[in-house]
Amino acid sequence: MPAxxxxxxxxxxCSPGRNFVTLKIxxxxxxxxxxxxxxxxxxxxxxxxxxxxxxxxLIGRDAHRIEDIxxxxxxxxxxxxxxxxxxxxxAVDMAxxxxxxxxxxxxLYQLLGGAAREGCMVYGHANGETIDETIEAAxxxxxxxxxxxxxxxxxxxxxxxxxxxxxxYFYEPADADLPSxxxxxxxxxxxxxxxxxxxxxxxxxxxxxLLHDVHHRLTPIEAARLGKDLEPFRPFWIEDPVPAENQxxxxxxxxxxxxxxxxxxxxxSIWDAKQLIEEQLIxxxxxxxxxxxxxxxxxxxTALADLYRIRTGCHxxxxxxxVSMAAALHFGLSxxxxxxxxYMRHTEATDAVFPHAYRFERGMMHxxxxxxxxxxxxxxxxxxxxxxxxxxxxxxxxxxxxxDW
Ligand code: EZ4
Ligand code: CO
Numbered sequence: 001m002p003a004x005x006x007x008x009x010x011x012x013x014c015s016p017g018r019n020f021v022t023l024k025i026x027x028x029x030x031x032x033x034x035x036x037x038x039x040x041x042x043x044x045x046x047x048x049x050x051x052x053x054x055x056x057x058l059i060g061r062d063a064h065r066i067e068d069i070x071x072x073x074x075x076x077x078x079x080x081x082x083x084x085x086x087x088x089x090x091a092v093d094m095a096x097x098x099x100x101x102x103x104x105x106x107x108l109y110q111l112l113g114g115a116a117r118e119g120c121m122v123y124g125h126a127n128g129e130t131i132d133e134t135i136e137a138a139x140x141x142x143x144x145x146x147x148x149x150x151x152x153x154x155x156x157x158x159x160x161x162x163x164x165x166x167x168x169y170f171y172e173p174a175d176a177d178l179p180s181x182x183x184x185x186x187x188x189x190x191x192x193x194x195x196x197x198x199x200x201x202x203x204x205x206x207x208x209x210l211l212h213d214v215h216h217r218l219t220p221i222e223a224a225r226l227g228k229d230l231e232p233f234r235p236f237w238i239e240d241p242v243p244a245e246n247q248x249x250x251x252x253x254x255x256x257x258x259x260x261x262x263x264x265x266x267x268x269s270i271w272d273a274k275q276l277i278e279e280q281l282i283x284x285x286x287x288x289x290x291x292x293x294x295x296x297x298x299x300x301x302t303a304l305a306d307l308y309r310i311r312t313g314c315h316x317x318x319x320x321x322x323v324s325m326a327a328a329l330h331f332g333l334s335x336x337x338x339x340x341x342x343y344m345r346h347t348e349a350t351d352a353v354f355p356h357a358y359r360f361e362r363g364m365m366h367x368x369x370x371x372x373x374x375x376x377x378x379x380x381x382x383x384x385x386x387x388x389x390x391x392x393x394x395x396x397x398x399x400x401x402x403x404d405w
Contacts, residue, residue, distance in 0.1 A: 033098030093294025119364030227257030311339030
């Protein structure tokens with residue numbers, strides 16, 4: 001049996017402060033790789049997909065054949081795409097790249113073409129109930145060396161705003177064991193954003209990138225309004241202004257504003273982004289390694305994007321495990337059209353379960369030079385943090401009807 005033959009596959013579900021599903025693929029000679037399979041609020045579906053339907057098909061295959069295994073799982077399943085399938089394929093893909101790079105004795109970014117930049121610029125999340133609180137948090141990030149900062153403030157008149165937490169640094173969006181409900185009112189939200197950006201420019205100046213996440217809450221014409229309102233403050237981007245199922249909706253936003261648009265944290269394949277990219281309706285693509293089919297598929301998405309001068313801005317919230325963060329950094333370091341990487345810090349408990357080589361310095365992150373992804377899972381420690389059901393909140397309008405996201 002060749003040394004690189006897949007001998008064992010395990011899924012490890014743990015909750016060191018929040019839930020993570022991790023795939024571990026072990027070769028005949030004991031070399032192993034890890035992959036992130038976490039799908040926030042639907043974790044066990046991916047764990048089952050992997051354990052019940054993928055693992056039996058991979059035992060005995062050569063771990064080196066990454067492209068063939070990707071195609072086998074994608075085309076071979078008959079049922080293509082979707083977040084559960086693509087997160088499962090992503091986990092396998094990450095683990096196989098980890099194995100290949102470990103066997104080569106290189107950090108993964110070297111296999112992907114080597115470093116194309118010094119590091120990956122990251123943005124941190126500054127949030128607060130009020131504009132003043134948000135500005136204070138943003139100053140803190142600037143003092144820590146961040147060159148890019150996302151600003152979210154509570155909306156006057158709304159009890160709770162997604163993206164704003166009481167624990168400023170370790171905000172956790174999946175906040176309850178059944179979905180909590182929050183009220184949304186666009187007419188309260190829309191006028192609240194420009195004053196936040198005005199205050200931020202006053203406080204922080206112009207040599208820092210400022211970002212904002214709309215979390216898919218607006219219609220295209222409302223998003224166009226927001227883009228125009230923010231133009232004087234030159235945001236780096238507004239993110240997920242509208243749900244992106246209907247890609248042509250972005251034409252309307254584009255007709256009205258030069259504020260750059262970022263989209264795609266919920267995308268799982270190149271088909272979700274094809275029209276947006278080809279019509280140059282966005283500026284940053286936020287698809288991630290874990291939810292968009294692994295490094296093998298994200299490469300395709302970003303190569304297409306590069307033709308149209310669209311750069312990456314990969315999702316990097318806390319539900320993307322340190323394994324995903326490592327993969328994103330190796331990837332981001334090596335591609336030509338990297339833009340920025342989201343970075344929400346994990347808790348100490350999470351970092352302890354996933355020891356890693358990546359590091360933060362002067363507003364940038366570097367994947368480190370350990371062979372492979374440079375991230376591991378402490379299985380014994382993981383076992384002490386059992387899975388706990390947790391969901392993202394749902395949104396209703398003030399009349400009680402369901403709202404997007
Ligand atoms: O809603 O990670 O940009 N970051 C975000 C996150 C996402 C969660 C979903 O699981 O929008 O807060
Ligand atoms: Co977002």
